[in-house]
Amino acid sequence: MKVVRSLKAPPGAAAKQIIEKVKRFEMPITGVMFHAESDWPIVFAEGKGAVLTDLEGNEYIDFNGGFGSASTGYCHPKVVEHVKEQVEKLTMAGGRLLHPVRAELAEKIVRISPGGLGKKVLIANTGTEAVEIAIKLSHASSGKPELIAFQGGFHGRFHGAMALSSNRTVKRGYYPWMPSVIHVPYAQCFRCMFGKEYPGCDLQCLKYVEHVISDPGSGASDIAAVFVEPIQGFEGFAVVPPNEFMPTLRKICDEHDVLLVADEVYTGFGRTGKWFACQHHDVVPDIITSGKGAASGLPFSCVIALDHVVEKLNEKGVVHSATFLANPISCAAAIGTLKAIEEENLLEHCVKVGDALLKGLKDWFEDNRFKGEVRGRGLFLGVEFVEDLKTKKPDRELPAKISKESIKRGLFVEVGGRYRNCLRITPPLVITMDQIHESLGILDEAAKAI
Secondary structure, eight states: OOOOOOOOEEEEHHHEEEEHHHHHHGGGGGOTTTTTSSOOOOOEEEEEEEEEETOOEEEESSHHHHHHHHOOBOOOHHHHHHHHHTTTOOSSOOOOOOOHHHHHHHHHHHHHHSTTEEEEEEEESSHHHHHHHHHHHHHHHHOOEEEEEEEOOOOOOOOOHHHOOOOHHHHOOOOOOSOOOOEOOOOGGOOTTTTTTTTOSHHHHHHHHHHHHHOOOOSSEEEEEEEOOSSOTTSSSSSSTTTTTHHHHHHHHHHHTOEEEEEEEETTTTTTSSSSSGGGTTTOOEEEOOOOGGEEEEEEEEEEEHHHHHHHHHHHHHOOTTTTTOOOHHHHHHHHHHHHHTTTTTHHHHHHHHHHHHHHHHHHHHHHOOEEEEEEEEOOOOOOOOTTTTOOOOHHHHHHHHHHHHHHHHHHHHEESTOOEEEEEEOOOOOOOHHHHHHHHHHHHHHOOO
């Protein structure tokens, strides 16, 4: 789909009414007014594939992808077909009630996730909810109180997930949060906390993790689990650790009887070119949380646990349930999504277009003499800007200007990262090579405009 380049400046009369209504009736703490109060106030009306359309009829190639949730794009025919069919049959049978699509989806998730068939899945609604459940499973199955999480990590905004997340902005005003979480440095090689360079660092970050777990004077007492993003997302953005990182972390956890929990809410279900990012390194976590892209934008998440974890839960007689677990509509959307990914070879497509986009972004970055780092895997990419490479002082102004100019030209790309100095790039997996090339052209125009 070709983007209409002569965009009409929003908002029109209809968009103004919607913005005023939302401003009057919704809590602003969600950030819902962020774009509405910008100098290009967007109200989206529809979407097809990797393109969003606003109320003025302007079309935008979407580099946000519903924060990575719109894996098959917007209104994919296979997903729409499955949802429509399910809506006419059964719309609610959650909690402990059985229905056919629940069983079909549970089997499919177990079969495509790491670790063979020796595991089980719990189907929920949001990524944060999945993390909260994983916290409960970690504590209950191990009988231990403490958790390790990584600096720069993001796991959600509910009580426990918020405690695992490291950014103070996420936590501000919501104390007290869950205790007994220890944060350790991630393998963020561009900003190594130990002042070293890979590969000469000998993965000092993981040596520190082992120190925290094993040294009786580290301040830790009894570690239940390590929570880790195989590729750091929201706070990073798209920080890819060295290849040895996940296998070595798995080994450390095994040696010290600590559960490894992989938070794949962002990276799961195809975002990096494999069903799960852990599969790039043949790592099998004890617990995986995932969601976002599994149902193409409908509320969905899941927790996958190896049998040894599930058996401990059964032995202890613990229970977890909720009204909307495994909702039939969301399950149907997930089945349609996974079928579309398989039938259209979107994992292979993700690698192909992702490699092209990563190369194009690096060329664009170099041609414009920007400073920072372009990184990522598959269609999970980040562009970080700094003022100089020695101090790595974040450059917040430049990505904000590029985002603003890009949106005006028909490319919806947002700013993120812990310092808000990154471009976040997670387009739908169905984005075409032509759309990739056009997006790079828009970025080039935006760079020249500033």
